[in-house]
Amino acid sequence: MSNINLLPWREVDKKLRQQRFFTFSGISLGATLLVMSMLNMVIGGFIDNQKQRNTLLMQEMQVIDVKLGKIKELRGRKDKLQERIALIQSLQRSRNTPTHLMNTLPQLIPAGVNLAKLTFKNDIIKINGTSDSNTRLAVLLRNIEESTWLIEGDLDSIVALPxxxxxxxEMRFSVTPMKTEAGS
Structure with a gap:
């Protein structure tokens, strides 16, 4: 029994196993390469799709930026128009103020008080003049304070004449805005 040689059978089996190993390795390598190339194509497709979406979004953002610029320009125009409207309404409210002042002032000024100068600027009226006594000036101040549209009467200076x-x-007081006929 010592003459039996089992080596050739083992060598054939070893070659078969090596052949199967290399075959399965080649198949798995090929399958791996196939899967990797398919994944690469799929991921590349996703990347291309995302790039197209990003490009579309960038274009839309540029369009929106242009629209926002137009909106800001329109808001600026709107603000300027509102300022003009407010100025016109202010002028409309105060257009009869000088006439009303000239009609009311003689009723407020007591006898013995003479006006020399009247200045009207920014709803503030400054008057200069002379009076017989301080009592008449006090009456004038009281009449201004009792008026419904004249406010903040203030005597700036009194100088006794020789x-x-x-x-x-010298006296100043303010005018409150008059209501227009529309009630604004």
Whole structure:
């Protein structure tokens, strides 16, 4: 029994196993390459699709930026128009103020008070004049305070004139905006 040689059978079996190993390795390598190339194509398709979407979004953002610029320009125009409208409404409300002032002022000024100068600027009226006594100036201030549209009467200065001529004074007061006929 010692003469039996089992080596050739083992060599054939070893060659068969090596052949199967290399075959399965080649098949698995081919399958792996096939799967990798398919995944590469699929992922490449996703990337191309995303790039197209990004390009579309960038184009839409540019269109929206242009529209936003137009909206900002329109808002600027709107603000300018609203300022003009407010100015016109302000002028409309105050257009009769000088006439109303000239009609009301003689009723407010007591006898013995003479006006020399009247200045009307930014709803503030400054008057200069003379009076017989300080009492008459107090009456004038009281009349201004009791008025419904004249406010903040303030006597800036009183200077006694030489002799019995009276006093020189400077006074200022404000005008409240008058209501228009439409009630605004």
């Amino acid at each position: 002799g019995e001529e009276g006093n020189r004074f």
